Amino acid sequence: MTAEPKGDDGTRRDFIYIATGAFATVGAGIATWPFIDQMNPAADVLALASLEVDISGIQPGHALTVKWRGKPVFIRHRTPEEISQARAVNVADLRDPMRDEDRVQQDKWLIVVGICTHLGCIPLGVKETDPKGDFDGYFCPCHGSHYDSSARVRKGPAPRNLEVPAYEFLTPTLVKIG
Amino acid sequence: MRRLVLALAVLVPGLSFAAGEADAPKNIEWTFSGPFGTFDLPAARRGLQVYLDVCSTCHSLRYVAYRNLTEIGLTEDQAKAIAASHEVRDGPDETGAYFMRPAGLAEKFVPPFANEQAARFANGGAYPPDLSLMYKARPNGANYVYSLLTGYGEPPADVELAPGMNYNPYFPGHQTAMPQPLLDDIVQYADGTPATLDNMARDVVQFLAWAAEPNLPTRHRMGFGVLIYLIILGGLLFAVKKQVWRDQH
Amino acid sequence: MSGEPQHIDDLHHELKLRGVLGWIEYRLPVFNWINNAVGTNYPTPKNLNYFWNFGALAGIALVIQILTGIVLAAHYVPTVDGAFASVERIMRDVNYGWLFRYVHANGASLFFAIVYVHLFRNLYYGSYKYPRELLWWLGLIILLLMIITAFMGYVLPWGQMSYWGATVITNLFGAIPLIGDNLVLWLWGGYSVGEALLRGFYSLHYLLAFVIAGLAIVHIWALHQHRSNNPLGIDIKGPQDVLPFHPYYTTKDLFGLGIYLIIFAALVFYMPNALGEPDNYIPADPLQTPAHIVPEWYLLPFYAILRAIPDKLGGVMALAAALLVLFAVPWLDTSKVRSARFRPIYRQLFWILVADVFLLGYIGGSPAEGIYIPIGQLATAYYFAHFLILLPIVGKLESPKPLPDSIATAVLEENKRKRARKLPQVGVQPTSAGGHH
Numbered sequence: 001m002t003a004e005p006k007g008d009d010g011t012r013r014d015f016i017y018i019a020t021g022a023f024a025t026v027g028a029g030i031a032t033w034p035f036i037d038q039m040n041p042a043a044d045v046l047a048l049a050s051l052e053v054d055i056s057g058i059q060p061g062h063a064l065t066v067k068w069r070g071k072p073v074f075i076r077h078r079t080p081e082e083i084s085q086a087r088a089v090n091v092a093d094l095r096d097p098m099r100d101e102d103r104v105q106q107d108k109w110l111i112v113v114g115i116c117t118h119l120g121c122i123p124l125g126v127k128e129t130d131p132k133g134d135f136d137g138y139f140c141p142c143h144g145s146h147y148d149s150s151a152r153v154r155k156g157p158a159p160r161n162l163e164v165p166a167y168e169f170l171t172p173t174l175v176k177i178g
Numbered sequence: 179m180r181r182l183v184l185a186l187a188v189l190v191p192g193l194s195f196a197a198g199e200a201d202a203p204k205n206i207e208w209t210f211s212g213p214f215g216t217f218d219l220p221a222a223r224r225g226l227q228v229y230l231d232v233c234s235t236c237h238s239l240r241y242v243a244y245r246n247l248t249e250i251g252l253t254e255d256q257a258k259a260i261a262a263s264h265e266v267r268d269g270p271d272e273t274g275a276y277f278m279r280p281a282g283l284a285e286k287f288v289p290p291f292a293n294e295q296a297a298r299f300a301n302g303g304a305y306p307p308d309l310s311l312m313y314k315a316r317p318n319g320a321n322y323v324y325s326l327l328t329g330y331g332e333p334p335a336d337v338e339l340a341p342g343m344n345y346n347p348y349f350p351g352h353q354t355a356m357p358q359p360l361l362d363d364i365v366q367y368a369d370g371t372p373a374t375l376d377n378m379a380r381d382v383v384q385f386l387a388w389a390a391e392p393n394l395p396t397r398h399r400m401g402f403g404v405l406i407y408l409i410i411l412g413g414l415l416f417a418v419k420k421q422v423w424r425d426q427h
Numbered sequence: 428m429s430g431e432p433q434h435i436d437d438l439h440h441e442l443k444l445r446g447v448l449g450w451i452e453y454r455l456p457v458f459n460w461i462n463n464a465v466g467t468n469y470p471t472p473k474n475l476n477y478f479w480n481f482g483a484l485a486g487i488a489l490v491i492q493i494l495t496g497i498v499l500a501a502h503y504v505p506t507v508d509g510a511f512a513s514v515e516r517i518m519r520d521v522n523y524g525w526l527f528r529y530v531h532a533n534g535a536s537l538f539f540a541i542v543y544v545h546l547f548r549n550l551y552y553g554s555y556k557y558p559r560e561l562l563w564w565l566g567l568i569i570l571l572l573m574i575i576t577a578f579m580g581y582v583l584p585w586g587q588m589s590y591w592g593a594t595v596i597t598n599l600f601g602a603i604p605l606i607g608d609n610l611v612l613w614l615w616g617g618y619s620v621g622e623a624l625l626r627g628f629y630s631l632h633y634l635l636a637f638v639i640a641g642l643a644i645v646h647i648w649a650l651h652q653h654r655s656n657n658p659l660g661i662d663i664k665g666p667q668d669v670l671p672f673h674p675y676y677t678t679k680d681l682f683g684l685g686i687y688l689i690i691f692a693a694l695v696f697y698m699p700n701a702l703g704e705p706d707n708y709i710p711a712d713p714l715q716t717p718a719h720i721v722p723e724w725y726l727l728p729f730y731a732i733l734r735a736i737p738d739k740l741g742g743v744m745a746l747a748a749a750l751l752v753l754f755a756v757p758w759l760d761t762s763k764v765r766s767a768r769f770r771p772i773y774r775q776l777f778w779i780l781v782a783d784v785f786l787l788g789y790i791g792g793s794p795a796e797g798i799y800i801p802i803g804q805l806a807t808a809y810y811f812a813h814f815l816i817l818l819p820i821v822g823k824l825e826s827p828k829p830l831p832d833s834i835a836t837a838v839l840e841e842n843k844r845k846r847a848r849k850l851p852q853v854g855v856q857p858t859s860a861g862g863h864h
Binding site for chain 1: 498520
C-alpha cells in the first residue's frame with residue numbers, strides 16, 4: 001500500500017485491512033472443507049461397510065476368506081490345540097503385545113483382516129495346502145512375516161498383529177463384520 | 179430457463195397424444211419452499227406409507243436407498259423391515275448360482291418391474307415413470323404432482339377419452355393412462371391423520387420432494403450462513419476499496 | 428525517483444525482494460511477473476468504471492469451474508448406463524457432492540453472464556479498435572471455446588436434454604457439404620449419439636477448460652501490450668492518467684467479487700435449478716424426444732438465429748456467421764472514436780442491438796411456430812444489419828462529440844462536478860456507493 005504517515009487515520013485504515021484479510025482468510029479456510037470432505041467415503045460406500053457371514057459351514061481347523069470393504073477377512077474355526085497354543089505364549093515377549101483373549105469374542109472363532117501389517121500383502125494360511133508359517137497361523141510370502149494362531153506377528157518385518165475388525169455374533173452361526 | 183407453461187407439454191413417456199396443454203397446477207404453500215423451508219417429516223413419513231401401499235405397485239424409486247429413510251425419521255429397524263419385505267437378486271454363491279434374498283439397508287428401493295418392457299406389458303403399454311426425481315423433473319414439480327393426484331374427474335362433454343385413458347386436466351393432453359390412484363381412506367394412517375385425498379396428496383408430495391432433493395434442508399441452512407458471511411465480507415471489501423481510493427476522490 | 432515522471436514508461440514500481448523470495452526471484456522472476464500483470468507495476472487508466480470488473484470476474488469464474496470440475500470428474504462415470512446414476516450419486520451420497528454440482532452448473536451460467544457483459548462493454552466503449560484487434564479476437568475465441576465446452580458439459584449428465592441437445596447439435600454438422608456425413612459419424616463414433624460420443628465429450632470438456640485458461644493468459648498478455656481501454660476511449664497520455672493496478676484495482680475487483688459471490692450463493696443455495704431444464708432430470712431416452720428442446724439460456728440467441736433460416740445448411744451458416752461477424756467488427760466500425768459516450772447515434776444503435784439480442788434470446792426459448800418465426804427472422808436480420816450495414820455507415824456519417832484532452836482532466840472535471848452537486852445538500856465527504864472518483 002502507499003506509504004503515508006500514520007495517525008488515527010492510519011490505525012483505522014490498518015484495522016479495516018487486517019479485519020478484512022482475517023475475515024476472508026477464515027472464509028477461504030472453511031471453503032476448503034468440502035474439497036477435503038468429498039474425498040471421505042461417500043454415504044453409499046459407508047452403507048456397504050458391514051457384511052453378514054454365515055459361519056455354520058466352517059469345520060474346526062478350517063478357515064474362510066470373505067471380502068469386506070474391498071479387503072479379505074479371515075474367519076478361522078480354531079481347534080482346542082490352536083487355542084491353547086495361542087494362550088501359552090508369554091505376551092510380554094511379543095512385538096505387539098496382545099492377549100489372545102482380547103483378540104477374540106468366542107474362543108473358537110478368530111476373525112482378522114487378512115492384510116499383512118508390513119506392506120499390505122495377503123498372508124497365506126487359509127487354505128489347507130497353504131504354508132502356515134513357523135507359528136501355525138498365517139505366513140506372508142512377500143517379505144516373510146509369520147503370524148501365530150491368534151494372528152499375532154512373531155517373526156519377520158511386520159510391525160503389528162493382524163487387525164481385528166469390529167464384528168458381532170448376531171446368532172451363534174451368523175456374524176456381522178463392520 | 180424454466181419455461182413454466184410450455185414445458186408442461188414436455189415428455190409423456192409412452193404416450194403420444196395430440197398436443198394439448200395441461201392446465202396450470204394449483205398453487206399450494208409447501209413447507210419446503212422459501213429460503214427457510216424444510217420438509218414436514220411426519221407428512222413425509224405418511225407419504226412414504228402412501229408410496230409403499232399405493233404408488234410402489236407401479237412406480238419405481240430407483241435412486242433412493244432404504245438407508246435414506248432414517249433421514250425422514252424412521253428408525254433403522256423400521257427401514258430394515260421395509261427393505262426386508264422386498265427381495266433382490268444376489269450371487270453367485272459358492273455353487274455359482276444366483277439367488278434371491280431380502281433387501282438390506284444399503285439397497286436402493288426395489289423396482290416393481292424388472293425392466294421397462296415388463297412395466298409396459300403390465301400397464302397396457304404405458305410406462306409408469308420413476309418417481310425419485312419427479313419433483314425436479316417437472317416444472318413446478320410439487321404443485322404438479324399435487325394437482326395431478328387431486329385432479330381426476332369426469333371428462334367434459336366435448337372430450338372423448340381414448341380407451342383405457344382417464345381424464346385429468348393437469349396432465350398434458352388432459353388424459354392419462356394412470357387411473358386415479360388415491361381415494362379417501364385407501365390407506366390407514368398410524369398417527370390418526372384422516373386419510374383424505376387432499377391429505378394423502380400433500381403427504382406424497384412431501385415424500386417425493388424429499389426423495390428428489392434430500393439435501394434441501396441442509397442447503398437452505400448452509401446458504402443462510404454463507405450469505406450472512408458474504409454480505410459482511412462484501413461490506414468489509416467495500417470499506418477497503420473506499421479507503422484505498424480516498425486520495426483519488 | 429528523481430522528479431515527476433514525464434512519460435508513462437517512467438513509472439516503475441519494480442519489486443525489490445530479499446531473502447527466500449529474492450532467492451526465487453533471481454532464478455525465476457515470478458513475483459515481478461505477477462506484479463507487472465496485476466500489481467503495482469501495471470499502470471491502469473484511473474477512470475475505469477465497474478464494467479471493467481468483469482474481466483477479472485471471468486477469470487475467477489473459470490477458476491471456480493475448474494476446481495469444482497476436477498472434483499466432479501473424480502466421481503463421475505462417463506458411460507451411457509452409469510452417467511445419470513453417477514450424477515445422482517454425487518447429488519445424494521458424495522460428501523458435499525450436491526454443492527459441487529450446483530456450483531458447477533450455476534457457475535457455468537454465471538460465467539457466460541459475466542463474459543457477455545464483458546463483451547458488450549467492449550462494444551460500447553469500442554475496446555476492440557486499433558490497437559486491440561487481436562485482444563478482441565482472443566476474447567472471441569475464448570467465447571467460442573466456452574460455448575463448445577459448456578455444450579459438452581451439458582451432455583455429461585445424460586438426461587433427456589443432454590441426449591437430445593447432443594443429437595440436434597451434432598446433426599447440424601451434417602449440413603456441411605461433402606464432409607458433413609463423415610463429421611457426424613466421427614462425432615458419434617457409431618450410428619447414433621451414444622457411448623463413444625459421451626466419452627469423447629467428457630475427455631474434451633476436461634481438456635478445453637485448460638485450453639481456455641491458457642488462452643485467458645494470452646488474452647491478458649495482449650491486454651498489457653497496449654493496456655486497458657477506458658470509458659473515455661482516449662489513449663493514456665502520461666503518468667497523471669494512470670493508477671497502479673494494485674492497490675486501486677485489486678481492491679475494486681475484490682469488492683466486485685464480493686458482490687458476485689453474493690449473487691452466486693443466492694442462486695446455488697436457494698434456486699439451484701432455476702436456470703436448468705426440468706427435463707434433464709429424466710434419464711436419456713433414445714426413443715422419446717422432449718416436446719420442447721431448448722439449449723441453456725446463454726445459447727438461446729444463437730439458437731434463434733439457427734432456426735430463423737428454414738434450411739439446414741443456411742441455418743448452420745447463419746449460426747456460424749453470427750459469431751464470425753464479431754471478428755470483423757474492428758474493421759466494420761469505421762469511426763475513429765472509440766467510446767459510445769461521444770457517439771450519439773452509435774450509442775442508440777448499441778442499445779437497440781442489446782434489445783435485439785434479448786429478443787433473440789426470447790425467441791430462441793419459444794416454440795418455432797406462429798408469430799415467433801417472422802419475429803425471429805426480423806431480429807436475426809437486424810443483428811446482421813447492425814454489424815454489416817449500420818456500423819460502417821454510422822461511423823462515416825456521425826459527428827462525434829468533442830473528446831476531452833486527457834483522462835486526468837476529465838476525471839478532475841468530473842470530481843468537481845460531483846462535489847458541486849453534493850456539497851450544498853449533504854455537506855459531508857462526497858462519495859457514493861455506486862460510482863467512484
